[in-house]
Amino acid sequence: MHKPLLSLALAALLGGPALADTAPFDLAGPALRVSVTHGGQTLPIAEVPQLATGDGISVIADLPDDQSAHYVLIAAFLRGSTNPPPDKWFFDTETWTKKGRKGLSLTVPDGAQQVVLFLAPATGGDVSTLRNAVQGRPGAFVRAAQELAQASLDHGRLATYLDAVRRTEPDDPGRLARITPLLARSLQVKINADCLTKLPALQAACLLQNQESLVLNDGHSNAITDAVGGPGADLALQLSATPQGGLGYYSPYIAAIRDVIGIFSSIHTAKYQYIPALATLDGDHMGLLLNAPPSFHNPKSVLVTALPIVAPVHVPPLQLVDPSPSLCGQASTPLLPMDGAPLVYATRYAHDLSLRVALPDGRTVDLPATPDAEQGGLVIHVDGRLPAGFKTPLDATVHGIWGFQPFDGPKVTIQPSQGGQWRVPADAGSAHAGSITISGGASACVTGITTQANGAAPQPAKWNATSPTTLSVTLSAPPAKEGAARNGPLTIAIAGPAGSPTDRLTLSPPAPPEGMAVSLIAHAIQRPQAAPPVPITLGSDTEIPGDATFTFSLRADKGGRFTGKETVEIAADSGGGTATLSTASGLRLADRQVMLATIEPAKALGVSAFGPLRARIVRDGAAGDWIPLGTLVRLPRLRQLDCPSSPAPAPSAPASPAAPVPTPAQTCTLSGDDLFLIAAVSTTPGFEQPAEVPDGYPGTTIAIPHPANGALYLRLRDDPATVSKIGG
Known part of the structure; x- marks a missing residue:
């Protein structure tokens, strides 16, 4: 740049009071x-x-x-x-x-x-x-003409932005937050994103601040004005990055205005x-x-x-936001998102815009297109101009006239909306949560998706088009309605351009996973080594004392094989929790078909657990059938049995059920802990004249008949059908 022009630019940016602030062109x-x-x-x-x-x-x-x-x-x-x-x-x-x-x-x-x-x-x-x-x-006027042309183009972009922001719509409080990012993309202006975090009533005033600095550099309008004089605002922009020039506050619009004011002032x-x-x-x-x-x-x-410069035509470089664009042929006014040429939105230089569609019979039809900066693209006016009922996608091209010269822009696919096209992948038929990809239909024609499950009302679903023929749908099954089965079928309703469902897809409920089949081989019981003073001999080998160490072995059936990643769940019928054994704790593999499990029931299930004991295999989240192990019984701890030295003579005939309770001379005293676990004691295995222990008996002694021939029998509350024996 010549020294006189350099001085003018410096004066424009850094000069006297007249240029200290950019005068608005209002x-x-x-x-x-x-x-x-x-x-x-x-x-x-x-x-x-x-x-x-x-x-x-x-x-x-x-x-x-x-x-x-x-x-x-x-x-x-x-x-x-x-x-x-x-x-x-x-x-x-x-x-x-x-x-x-x-x-x-x-x-x-x-x-x-x-x-x-x-x-x-x-x-x-x-x-x-x-x-x-x-x-x-002549150089001063050449530069001035260039700067005026650039400033006029930038002013047009700014005016379009300001008009949109200033327009209020009380019934749409979220409008500014929705359209402002699209305006910024369409018109190449910068916005203060913090403004959109304010209350809706305060957003417009915030977005209108520092108006002249909103306009960003635009390659297309620059190419139009730079064709003659070269980059006019470059020096001013470089100077604006200095402390004296405001450290980059000035936009190209401000730079062009200050430059031209400086030129004319000189x-x-x-x-x-x-x-x-x-x-x-x-x-x-x-x-x-x-x-x-x-x-x-x-x-x-x-x-x-x-006036506009005399130079070769620079066609607007329209760019598609979506790299694989498609529009719905049945929609009334679909939107084709585009950017790259702010002047298409801010001026009428691009006129007679249309989407030129190639029909199957070789004819073409032009669908009028209107640039809309607030929506960020071209609004295509289909409105029934396409043949009714077309079945295959149609190729289309953005067409228009830039000044006097026709031009062709990006290519687009027009998709037909047809019912019954959407399909669920074969491997995703039971999904009820997460996301699922459906394919086969026209994604551009989808206007909404709802899901319905468990008898609840339909719920809107989040979705996005991943290609012209695929959709990703986020599934979130609602809670079951009272009285309805949970995890029932899930219905996906896909709405088309008219708003009515065009397709309904049903996902079956998840099938329960198949568990591993096993059978019980054998078991062993190891009682504590320190035997109680008065032992109890259990009446059945299916009874499992709670204080014992219980080991059992399982065989994999139906050709199954253990991998070592299985767990075994063990539970009693009443009073306790569920214990889980793994190879890290309680399980051992004998080989690929046989597994041994060891458990101390009282410790693993709790001192209140009793009744039928069962186990099952769990692998990869699938649980097998329960198999019975025996009956878990809790034993009282008997300390002493005291009896008279000479028992009363035995009756000559068997005692009848109505015989009187033994006299004190005929009774013994049994002492110990947890006597409430005993249901009854008898001198005979048939329990003809039992001494019953009251429910919840808290005492430590009970009176029992004098044993005949030294034998006493008892029934345990945890397994009253089995007769056990007091003593060895």
Whole structure:
């Protein structure tokens, strides 16, 4: 950059009080009516991003009928910073005259690169003065035209963003949080994400702060304006990274504005001062936005604006957000998410946009497309324009016109919505939680998914399309309704474009896993080595004392084999918990078919466990059938049996059931602990005249009959059907 221009940029960023803060372009100036003709076709200026040699340009000052100040409309073609334009490249008309009200009819000459328009207050020598200024410093006006074009494009993106944020919708409090990230992506603006954490009523005010610094660098609009003068804002952006320049606060938009203000401030004269004007386009209406009120006293204000540059066409680089895009042919207005070209959303340069669909019979149909920055893509208007009932996917291409030049954008697939297409993978038929992938249908046509299970109401499910024909669905079965079976069938309802279910898939309840079959081989009981003073001899080898060490062996049936990863669960019928044995504690493998298990019931199951004892094998979460081991019994600890030295004579005949209770001379005293575990004691195995122990007896002695022939029998409460013997 030349030293004079460097000084101007420095002055723009770091200079005096007039440039300390960027003046907002918020003052409405006069307007122009501009249209361009190319190849016999005429477009309004709002649809023309670039000019070409030979283009016809119509420029008319759109001033009110009571306009009192007389303006001269002047157009100048530029051809480079070191090549002053000739006199014949300047055109002017007096806007207040009959002829002047028709405006200027221009033709872009060969070699021209830019067009600058001036609205100058009428004075003697105004045209020659402006011509001399442009020819004397062509580089300044080339740069100014470039910066004005860039700033106008950036201002359009900013205005589109601000209009969307300022629009309030009281019935949709979550709107800003939803659309702001999409606006930022579409328009290439930066937002303060912290604003979206505030209350909805405070979000808009926060998002509107530091407006000029919101606009980010955009490769597409830069490519349009940099084609002539080279990167105009680069120096200003580099300077803004310095402490004096604000450490990067300035956006490209601010840089361009400060640059052009600095340029025009340096070339004012006693007669004229130059005021840059940003263009706002609507059809052929070109409104001018000023950053200072014009003056009609010396130095009079000359309004300066620029038309699009003369350069090759730069087609918008539209990019698909989804790398495998597909749309539903039955949807009314599907959205095609796109980014990469903010000017598609902020201007009308891209017009007559459509999605051009190739039909099976060779014809094509154009579906109108509307850019929507708030939704972040092109809204495709299908609305019944496709053949009814088409069965196979259709290929489509984004098509449009950029200025005067047609262009083709990304390719898209149009999918048909058909019922009965979705399928559950064969290996996922019993899933009730987690996620599941379903396939076969048109994912673009799915509008919602619900799941229903266990008699509960349908619940919305989370889902996302993983490809044009697959969906990932998150399953979370609701709790069972009272009276309904748990883990019943799970129904997945898939809704299509019209909102009605098109497919219903049913997942069967999980089948119970098949357990391992085993059988009992043998068992062994090892009583404590310190025998009690008065032992008890159990009446059956199926009885298992709670104080013993119990070992049993199991055989794997039906060709099964033990791996060592199995566990054995052991439980009593009443009063205790469940013990779990593993090879780390209580289990040993004899070989691949035989396993031994050892347990101390009172320690493993608790002192209250009793009754039928059973075991089962558990492997890989699957439990086998319970097998009986025996009956767990708790034994009282008998300390002493005291009997008279001479028992009463035995009766001559067998005692009858109604015989009187033995007299004290005929009884013995049995002492010990936990006597409540005894149900009854008798001198005969038939228990004809038993001495019964009351329920829950807490004492330590009981009176029992004198043993005949030294024998006494007892029944235990834990196994009252079996007769055991007191003594050896």
